[in-house]
Amino acid sequence: MARQISATRKPRRASQTAELSDASSDTDATNQEADVAQFKQGSARRVPKSRISPANVENQWIFGSPLQYSDSRSYEDLHGGNNPIYRALDPRLREFLHSQFPDEYLTYEDTIMASIEIFQCVYIAYQSKDDWTNAEDILRCNSNWYNSGPRYDCVLFNSDQPGVACARLRSLVRCQLPSGRVVDLAVVQNMKPNKWRPKTSWDGCVVFEEEVDLTFLLMDFVIRGALLAHAQGPSNSRRNFHYLVDVVDGDMFLRVLNAIGHVCN
Numbered sequence: 001m002a003r004q005i006s007a008t009r010k011p012r013r014a015s016q017t018a019e020l021s022d023a024s025s026d027t028d029a030t031n032q033e034a035d036v037a038q039f040k041q042g043s044a045r046r047v048p049k050s051r052i053s054p055a056n057v058e059n060q061w062i063f064g065s066p067l068q069y070s071d072s073r074s075y076e077d078l079h080g081g082n083n084p085i086y087r088a089l090d091p092r093l094r095e096f097l098h099s100q101f102p103d104e105y106l107t108y109e110d111t112i113m114a115s116i117e118i119f120q121c122v123y124i125a126y127q128s129k130d131d132w133t134n135a136e137d138i139l140r141c142n143s144n145w146y147n148s149g150p151r152y153d154c155v156l157f158n159s160d161q162p163g164v165a166c167a168r169l170r171s172l173v174r175c176q177l178p179s180g181r182v183v184d185l186a187v188v189q190n191m192k193p194n195k196w197r198p199k200t201s202w203d204g205c206v207v208f209e210e211e212v213d214l215t216f217l218l219m220d221f222v223i224r225g226a227l228l229a230h231a232q233g234p235s236n237s238r239r240n241f242h243y244l245v246d247v248v249d250g251d252m253f254l255r256v257l258n259a260i261g262h263v264c265n
Contacts, residue, residue, distance in 0.1 A: 093173075104178075137224050156255065209240060
């Protein structure tokens with residue numbers, strides 16, 4: 001029987017207390033420096049400065065590269081016309097937050113999101129199941145990555161369904177509710193497991209079909225980054241198939257192996 005993936009929070013060393021960074025810029029050079037700083041062993045783990053402070057700087061994830069600060073309605077009006085990610089953002093976001101936090105009473109008159117802030121990068125810390133060392137993935141969510149086109153990375157996340165759960169990041173959003181609660185979430189396209197297999201199928205092959213519809217995912221459920229490779233699929237199909245690459249490192253290999261209940265011959 002397949003075992004459910006469980007998230008493991010990164011243990012903090014005494015020397016790795018989080019601190020707010022005074023410098024934050026959208027320039028490529030600054031982002032590169034921030035990336036290096038995240039992996040600088042023994043130094044404080046920096047939290048990029050943002051208009052809305054994170055709820056907890058000890059979370060296993062840290063948002064970076066802030067893009068824009070606004071409220072949900074204004075952002076929808078500004079970008080919803082030509083970007084499906086933000087189309088009907090305000091009502092969809094209200095519905096999702098109410099389902100996750102029933103104690104938050106969100107009326108239509110509330111500019112929820114009194115404040116929302118959009119980010120283009122997330123750092124996710126986790127403990128490797130291979131050698132139990134600390135690791136960190138840098139994932140991008142950018143419509144024009146270094147002027148070379150869009151880059152929308154994928155994540156592995158906790159799900160109530162058996163097997164492996166993956167999704168593609170399309171936007172990273174921090175919301176501040178009228179009560180003051182701060183919520184980090186991602187706009188994602190879920191990867192639906194598919195039974196199709198290529199003629200040259202290999203041991204432990206996992207295939208996903210990328211869904212068109214967008215949904216929300218709380219960052220609390222994200223485990224780590226995932227690498228998916230585009231698959232050609234059947235010649236008569238227009239579906240968007242992807243292979244899950246489980247050999248990027250030992251941690252991913254073991255997580256996938258355990259989740260699908262596969263036994264090597």
